[in-house]
Amino acid sequence: MDEIRGRVAVVTGGGDGIGRGIAHALAAAGARVAVADIDAGAVERVAGEIGGEARAFQVDVSVAAEMVRLANEVDAALGPASILCNNAGVMLDGQLVGAPANDWEWVLRVNLMGVVHGVEAFVPGMRSAGNGGQIVNTGSMAGLAPRLGSRLGIYSASKAAVVSYSEMIRAELEGEGIGVSVLCPSTVNTRIWEADRNRPETLGPGRPVPRPERIAGAIDGFAVGPLVVRGIQENRPYIFTGDDVRRRIEERFARIEDDITRHEAG
Numbered sequence: 001m002d003e004i005r006g007r008v009a010v011v012t013g014g015g016d017g018i019g020r021g022i023a024h025a026l027a028a029a030g031a032r033v034a035v036a037d038i039d040a041g042a043v044e045r046v047a048g049e050i051g052g053e054a055r056a057f058q059v060d061v062s063v064a065a066e067m068v069r070l071a072n073e074v075d076a077a078l079g080p081a082s083i084l085c086n087n088a089g090v091m092l093d094g095q096l097v098g099a100p101a102n103d104w105e106w107v108l109r110v111n112l113m114g115v116v117h118g119v120e121a122f123v124p125g126m127r128s129a130g131n132g133g134q135i136v137n138t139g140s141m142a143g144l145a146p147r148l149g150s151r152l153g154i155y156s157a158s159k160a161a162v163v164s165y166s167e168m169i170r171a172e173l174e175g176e177g178i179g180v181s182v183l184c185p186s187t188v189n190t191r192i193w194e195a196d197r198n199r200p201e202t203l204g205p206g207r208p209v210p211r212p213e214r215i216a217g218a219i220d221g222f223a224v225g226p227l228v229v230r231g232i233q234e235n236r237p238y239i240f241t242g243d244d245v246r247r248r249i250e251e252r253f254a255r256i257e258d259d260i261t262r263h264e265a266g
């Protein structure tokens with residue numbers, strides 16, 4: 001996407017962390033930003049910080065009808081959106097075997113279906129506006145190269161699905177001038193480790209993830225924003241944030257390659 005200036009951009013999970021950083025960076029690049037989040041107070045704060053034409057919208061990305069409502073509200077307030085950052089996400093702690101069904105339901109509904117709902121709600125408007133578009137789905141390095149031995153199994157599975165979904169939909173929309181990127185952050189210093197704050201009470205008690213030590217040296221959401229803007233401008237398939245990407249991918253690939261070699265040897 002050559003020009004961001006003047007475009008309408010939607011950022012889910014824009015009330016905090018990485019989404020807040022993306023919203024600020026898009027506004028700095030001249031976009032009119034719709035900051036969307038389940039936390040109504042947080043979006044008001046972030047839209048206020050940005051000022052100008054930024055607007056706040058409360059939405060639960062896990063509910064398809066709410067994302068359709070968001071698309072209509074953004075269209076009415078700012079005009080048709082041509083940049084969509086499906087960024088809202090949650091994380092929880094625990095082993096995979098014996099994990100409560102509600103844990104799977106919450107994480108998949110927010111992390112995976114939230115992305116799907118965003119695409120379904122906003123792509124029709126991008127198509128009819130005929131002005132191209134860019135979608136950035138927030139995956140994770142956990143989706144490309146999971147930390148084996150961590151207790152982030154459900155989260156990693158959800159993010160692997162976001163990566164595959166993004167790769168496939170990029171190919172599907174390519175001929176229509178709508179680009180798709182998957183943002184794969186390494187560790188970013190945010191409140192994702194307090195994601196439990198947004199777990200619906202109906203799903204029972206949550207399992208917060210202990211804050212890892214590596215967080216101390218990590219970048220914050222504001223450092224991620226400009227990387228996403230550049231990824232949008234260059235329509236990059238993958239947007240990375242960390243210096244551990246090559247090592248993690250190579251470690252994973254080495255495991256796979258080992259079995260390719262055995263397979264080929266017969």
Ligand SMILES: NC(=O)c1ccc[n+]([C@@H]2O[C@H](COP(=O)([O-])OP(=O)(O)OC[C@H]3O[C@@H](n4cnc5c(N)ncnc54)[C@H](O)[C@@H]3O)[C@@H](O)[C@H]2O)c1
Binds near residue numbers: 036038110139186
């Ligand atoms: N922080 C990291 O190290 C890291 C690494 C890789 C990927 N990510 C991903 O980045 C994205 C942003 O996370 P973050 O680290 O900024 O965390 P964060 O907790 O600071 O921000 C997440 C935001 O999403 C919102 N949210 C949660 N559930 C929602 C829902 N159902 N509907 C709408 N909004 C909802 C929260 O209110 C919050 O404002 C997530 O998808 C996360 O998985 C984070």
